[in-house]
Amino acid sequence: xxxxxxxxxxxxxxxxxxxxxxxWADAWRRLRFSITARIGMVIGTIIILTALxxxxxxxxxxxxxxxxxxxxxxxxxxxxxxTDRLGRDIFRRIVHGASLSLSVGVVAxxxxxxxxxxxxxxxxYFGGATDMIIMRVMDxxxxxxxxxxxxAIVAVRGNGLFNTIIAISxxxxxxxxxxxRSMVLTLREQDFILAARMVGxxxxxxxxxxxxxxxxxxxxxxxxxxxxxxxLSAAALGFLGLGAQPPAPEWGAMISDGVPFLRQNPxxxxxxxxxxxxxxxxxxxxxxxxxxxxxxxxxx
Amino acid sequence: MPxxxxxxxxxxxxxxxxxxxxxxxxxxxxxxxxxxxGVVGESGCGKSVTMLSVMGLIPRPPxxxxxxxxxxxxxxxxxxxxxxxxxxxxxxxxxxxxxPMTSLNPVLTIGDQLREPLETHxxxxxxxxxxxxxxxxxxxxxxxxxxRLNNYPFQFSGGMRQRVMIAMxxxxxxxxLIADEPTTALDVTIQAQIVDLVKKLRETLGMxxxxxxxxxxxxxxxxxxxxxxxxxxxxxxxxxxxxxDNPLHPYTxxxxxxxxxxxxxxxxxxxxIEGMPxxxxxxPVGCPFAPRCKWAFNRCLAENPTLxxxxxxxxxxxxxxxxxxxxHV
Numbered sequence: 001x002x003x004x005x006x007x008x009x010x011x012x013x014x015x016x017x018x019x020x021x022x023x024w025a026d027a028w029r030r031l032r033f034s035i036t037a038r039i040g041m042v043i044g045t046i047i048i049l050t051a052l053x054x055x056x057x058x059x060x061x062x063x064x065x066x067x068x069x070x071x072x073x074x075x076x077x078x079x080x081x082x083t084d085r086l087g088r089d090i091f092r093r094i095v096h097g098a099s100l101s102l103s104v105g106v107v108a109x110x111x112x113x114x115x116x117x118x119x120x121x122x123x124x125y126f127g128g129a130t131d132m133i134i135m136r137v138m139d140x141x142x143x144x145x146x147x148x149x150x151x152a153i154v155a156v157r158g159n160g161l162f163n164t165i166i167a168i169s170x171x172x173x174x175x176x177x178x179x180x181r182s183m184v185l186t187l188r189e190q191d192f193i194l195a196a197r198m199v200g201x202x203x204x205x206x207x208x209x210x211x212x213x214x215x216x217x218x219x220x221x222x223x224x225x226x227x228x229x230x231x232l233s234a235a236a237l238g239f240l241g242l243g244a245q246p247p248a249p250e251w252g253a254m255i256s257d258g259v260p261f262l263r264q265n266p267x268x269x270x271x272x273x274x275x276x277x278x279x280x281x282x283x284x285x286x287x288x289x290x291x292x293x294x295x296x297x298x299x300x
Numbered sequence: 301m302p303x304x305x306x307x308x309x310x311x312x313x314x315x316x317x318x319x320x321x322x323x324x325x326x327x328x329x330x331x332x333x334x335x336x337x338g339v340v341g342e343s344g345c346g347k348s349v350t351m352l353s354v355m356g357l358i359p360r361p362p363x364x365x366x367x368x369x370x371x372x373x374x375x376x377x378x379x380x381x382x383x384x385x386x387x388x389x390x391x392x393x394x395x396x397x398x399x400p401m402t403s404l405n406p407v408l409t410i411g412d413q414l415r416e417p418l419e420t421h422x423x424x425x426x427x428x429x430x431x432x433x434x435x436x437x438x439x440x441x442x443x444x445x446x447x448r449l450n451n452y453p454f455q456f457s458g459g460m461r462q463r464v465m466i467a468m469x470x471x472x473x474x475x476x477l478i479a480d481e482p483t484t485a486l487d488v489t490i491q492a493q494i495v496d497l498v499k500k501l502r503e504t505l506g507m508x509x510x511x512x513x514x515x516x517x518x519x520x521x522x523x524x525x526x527x528x529x530x531x532x533x534x535x536x537x538x539x540x541x542x543x544x545d546n547p548l549h550p551y552t553x554x555x556x557x558x559x560x561x562x563x564x565x566x567x568x569x570x571x572x573i574e575g576m577p578x579x580x581x582x583x584p585v586g587c588p589f590a591p592r593c594k595w596a597f598n599r600c601l602a603e604n605p606t607l608x609x610x611x612x613x614x615x616x617x618x619x620x621x622x623x624x625x626x627x628h629v
Contacts, residue, residue, distance in 0.1 A: 128361075191402040197357060198397075199417045199468060200390035213407040 027217075030293040037289020043282025051099035058092065065089075072265045081271040084257060090268065094275045097249035101279065104165055104234040104243075105227040111169035112230075113223045116176025121207050123177065124184025135181065138174035146171040150233060154242045161250075164243040168233050172226060179222055183215035217294035225287035228280035235276050251276050301332035304475050304508050305354075305393075310368035310378075312346075312353045315361060319581045323349045325532040326368075328607075331476065336502065336509040338523030338540065340516055340555065342577055346532035347512045351478050353378070355395060356385045372476075391421040394469035395478040399485045400461035404453040410437075410464055411449030417471040436467040440497060459490035463497065470501060478510045483518055495522055516559050520544060528552050531578050531588035533604075538613040548615040548622070550593045587618065595619040599626065 031037045067087035075082045081090040123134040141149065153167035187193065188211065196210050237243035238252025246253055251272040258268025312324040324346045331337050339347045352358050354370045354377055370377040372393065377385065389395075397403045404413060414436060415429040424432065434445035440463040442448055453461060462482060469477055479498070483491040495518060502509060513519055519526060519540070526543045528536040528551065536549040547553045554573035575592040578584060586601040587593070593600065597619065605616045608627075620627040 191397055191399055192405040194357060195397060195403040195465070195468070196405070196413075196416070198355065198389055198395045200386045200388075200420050201416055202386065202420075210405050210408070214405070216407075 027290075027293040031289055034289045034292060036285045037293065040282050040284070040286030040289055043278055044286055047098055047102055047279050047282065050095055051102045054095045054098060058095070060092070072261060072268070074265065075267055082265070082267040084254070084268055085261065090254070090271050093249035093254060094251065094272060097251050097254065097272075097275070098279075100161065100244055100248065100250050101231045101234060101276070104161065104168065105231040105283075108165050108168040108172060108230040108234070109223050109226040111165070112172030112226070113176050113219060115169070116173040117180045117212070117219060119173065120177040120180025121184055121212060124181040125188055125203075125207050125211065131181075134177065138177050141170070142174045147233070147236060150237060151240070151242060154237060159242050159245055161244045161248070164234050164237050167237070168230050171233070172230065175226075176219065176222065179218055180215055183218065184211055187211050187214050217290075221287050221291040221294060224290055225284055228283035228287070231283070232276065232280050301335065303330045304333045304372070305331040306369075306371040307350075307354060308369050308371075310350060310353060310370065311366040312349055312358060312363060313366055314363050321580045322583050323532050323580060324353060325583065327529070327532070327534055329527055329534065329537070331508050331510060333475070334502075334506050334508055335525065336511060336523045338519035338526040339510060339512045339529060340514060340519060340526060341529035342514060344577055344580075345529045347529050348480050349532075350529070351395070351480060351510060351512060355389060355393065355478070356382065357389075357395075387421070390417045390469075390474075391472040392474050393476045393478065394472075394474040395480060396462070396465045396469045396482045398481040400458050400465055400482075401485065403465055404456075404461055406453055408452075409449065410451050410453065410456065414449070414464065414468055414471065417468060421472045432471070433467075436471055437464070439470075439501070440464070440467045442467075458486055459493060462486060462490075462494055466494075466497065466501070470505060470507070473505060474507055476508045476510065478512070480512045481514070482511075484513070484515070491518065498522070516544075516555055528555070531584070532580060533588060533616065534607055534614075535589065535617070536613075536615045537607070538615075542613055546613070546622070548610070548613065549589075549617050550595050550619070550621065551589050553621070554592075587616075595621065597626065 031041075065088055067083070070079075070083050070087040071085050073079055073083040073087070079089045079091065081094065084090055084093070119134050119138070123131045144152075150164075150167040150171050153170060154163050157163040157166065193206060193210060196206050201210070234243055235250070235252030235255070238250040239256040241253070241256060243252060244250035246257070254272040255269050255276075258265065258272070261268055307330070308328045310324055310327045311322075314321040314323055327346070327350050329337065339350075341347050349358065349363075353363075353365055353368075356377065358365065365378055368378060372388070375384065375388070377388070404410070411430065411433055414433040415424075415426070418424045418429040418432055419426070422429075430449065433449055437443075437445035437448055442460060442463055453464075456464065465482075477498075482498075483494050486494060498509070499522065501507075509522075511519060511523060523540050526538060526540050527534055528543075528549060530551050536543070536547070536552050538546075538548075543552065544556065547556055551573070554571065557571035558573065560570060573592055578588050578591065584590075584604060586599075586603060587596070587605055590596040590600040599618045603618070605618050607614045607616045618626055
């Protein structure tokens, strides 16, 4: 056919069409060029790898190796972050604690994100009494200071990592519900939703196939930043003694452990604190970068 | 010709903060198989709302269909359940919209959207629907369909998007295609292309068309009959040539007078209709057009004229514009 000849010719002369990039490929490209996002990705990757590899590379039980002779040692070549009041190596505990913090963060955000998104979609699309009831419940949840609510939930259900996750999830739901609802309110008035209804598409399909993907980028941004927030909340609950229980190497609990020795041995608070701060910073930077990358107004 | 859609006395209103807006006030019309009915009128005179009411696509609340019936086959479209309506929409009655730039979902590929009616109504498998979608694109003049299915709407121009919309609407070979100002957002060249395309498809597929527009020029070469609407009422209805040659309603005269003609040599200025369409918050006592009408007299302000059939040409006006005297009905 003549077309193939033309294509050949076009190739020889360097006249080729550029393959169109999808939204996600485009976003990924922008993400890579953003310095903040890169820092975020590096930190995030380190944390995730640490969490995944720690038990494989260094299979030891970080809860049980107390060595009271070497308690509260400052950082040294042997213990690069020093030891805690039971003589346990702080670096190892931080490394092994990464999976705790990360799983709390990810699981809590996933649960809150999915629940909040579904509620927001239903609330925004159907409106009326459904919307009224869902959003008033969300308002009630929001009326409590979130930390206080989380503490109350843990207090009722008992201490522990699982209940921490539940508490942080519940506290996170209203944020997603509101975000998604506001997106849906504008989206459902769009012509393409009318067009989809015109074609006879069923309501659940409209909600999940036509509306949800259009509101996905702010949800992704919010969830990424939410991971940092959830880790922080988990650490706060741990610090208060309500989260993961000792001897689990939870970062908040480790800080709490070190507080009585703040003057003499600040490293006991400093290193877990740094771990929390860097992790949260990493996810926030990544979220910031994602926001810029996924903003359709910035497509170039 | 057998009638495919019969709408009787349709009345739709919207409950707003300012009060009840009477958008459609007792509209009746019928549509024969294969016929093209043009619906013209200014913005906000109830053209789109009439059609959306028939399709059950009025947002409820605030919209409410007060009365009327829309007989399509054995169904009254205004009474049947949403589920039954859904099986008709897109399959037997389809609609295309004004702005092709916003009527396609930006995050789904053209293929995803084109295959939706096929898989919803005709229960096609993905392979079948893909093949059919390529055929549909070919039918509306988009070559290279197999590649194009993977494109996103932003990779299409306005005219091509409208072609895609038409392909979507015609995917299940509907009996009726409702076109709600499908060329308004397009430039003149593309408008002509779209009109030609619809004409060609009408010949091959034989569907009836309701073409909503405020552009009398577009409708002249397309419609068999034209229905003029004003303030939610049908004010005139006639076969297309008759309407252009012999407009009987002052509003239709005004619309035609505001239209540039290239087919006749004329130095006459274009005339505009003074004033604005009435506020539909109150149902007018008299003729809704009376405040803007040069011919209005006492009776026009007191009584709303009903549509009278003058031998295939219907008009709702107290004034016999050709005879220069009041009409006694």
